[in-house]
Amino acid sequence: MPTIKDIAKEAHVSPTTVSNVIHGKTSRVAKETVERITKIIEAYNYTPNMSARSLVNRSSKIIGVINHLIPEQKGNFLEDPFHGAFVGGIERTLRERGYFLLVRTVEDEQELIKVFRNWNLDGVILTGLFEDSFFSQLIRTDKPIVLVDSYVENKKVFNVGLDDYRGGYIATEYLIKHGHREIVFASPHIQHRGVLEERFRGYQDALADAGIPLNKANIYEHEITISEGQALGRELAKRKEITAVFASADILAAGIISGLQESGIRVPDEISIIGFDDLYISRLTSPQLTTIHQDVVGKGITAANIMVDFLEGKPIISRHIVMPVSIVERASVRYL
DSSP: OOOHHHHHHHHTSOHHHHHHHHTTOOTTSOHHHHHHHHHHHHHHTOOOOHHHHHHHHSOOOEEEEEEOOOOSSSSOGGGSHHHHHHHHHHHHHHHHTTOEEEEEEOOSHHHHHHHHHHOOOSEEEEESOOSSHHHHHHTTSSSOEEEESOOOOOTTEEEEEEOHHHHHHHHHHHHHHTTOOSEEEEESOOOTTSHHHHHHHHHHHHHHHTTOOOOGGGEEEOOSSHHHHHHHHHHHTTOTTOOEEEESSHHHHHHHHHHHHHTTOOTTTTOEEEEEEOOGGGGTSSSOOEEEEOOHHHHHHHHHHHHHHHHTTOOOSOSEEEEOOEEEOOSSOOOO
């Protein structure tokens, strides 16, 4: 593998000039010189040593996407269609802007410290954090931080979130306007100051505004997996009084539909259901799922652009971005 000095010697220029061309700093380099150096680089198939560059300028151009949401069952978080789409948006944006992506799940503060010790990350993007000891360890670092779907308020971080309260409200209101009163709320464990608590508040307030009392028996907390959803669907099939379900994630809704149908319950003829996210799976269920739309890929793109803009010294419009929600009507909800 040739070195920058080898390329400089062949091009009859200084190593600094070659380095400037490699890094796109060509404003003071003649066009003919740039073309000559580029041809030599291409002929040798030269690739700059990123590790060496990071030692020199303290920048690795690597952004870490760190997951702290540990599945209760075996598997990894990228198997969740939401996270797959979200990370896909980040990866595409970083690639287009000349950065690299490191994806890692960490269970505790000790693992987080190991990641920072072993990788020279320029910044980190994380989802669903809470104000706990893990977050306290995180902000002790000097790395730029973008939090996604987190209600942690801290001047050291950027936030990209969603109008979760409105999503929960309009989903429940939609069911109520279709004549439903016994409405189940299904979600993973609801934590204080988290997205699910906001969606649940929306559910509660929509019921209250319609004069419908909250029935605690209609609140179910299950992990977001197809199998958990199927089990919940079979359980709900035994309750003849309920007519609708608001599931806080499409994948959970898809599982519930499957479990209901296994039990001989027709959707939406006997039980209606609305999901949340508008992932591709919402168009694969039978019937297709009415759901709350959010731009999951766009959320990843926004998080990545904020990170890169900050690293490159570009202006950031806002440290706290709230993305909109809307209803996508399909075929899983009927009028009573």
